[in-house]
Amino acid sequence: MEIRRATSTGDLMAARHLYDGPPREEWAHRFLAAPGHLMLIAYVDGFPAGMVSGIEMMHPDKGTEMCLYELSVDEAHRRRGIGRALTEALAREARERGCYDMWVGVDTDNAAALATYKASGARDDGVFAMLTWDFDA
Secondary structure (H helix, E strand, O other), rough: EEEEOOHHHHHHHOOOEEEOOEEEEHHHHHHOOOOOOEEEEEHHHHHEEEEEEEEEHHHHEEEEEEEEEEEEEHHHHHHOOHHHHHHHHHHHHHHOOOOOOEEEHHHHHHHHHHHHHOOOOOOOOOOOOHHHHOOOO
């Protein structure tokens, strides 16, 4: 397995099977151009077997933290440590960028994600509520 940072729209589009829905080239381009956005892709024999995306968030009184936005591993490649390796690689990148921490929101019934994040050093901060505003696109 090799983990590389996505640097082109082609990299992002080649990982389309790892996303929740179909990607758009215009969004992929904007993602790469946005400061603080990054995606790491795990390749197994040249195949994009997993990805993790992160977004730096900054606040005047806190500094910069990394949000683990999404983690996905191709079903045929699960339970091989790819998710953990991607999470650890993002954490290393966050440290190198000077982030004071990294966080992720995860459904409390997602046992696989919880196990992956805890195995890579995350701790449970307790009950978390996420509220959403939906906007027509």
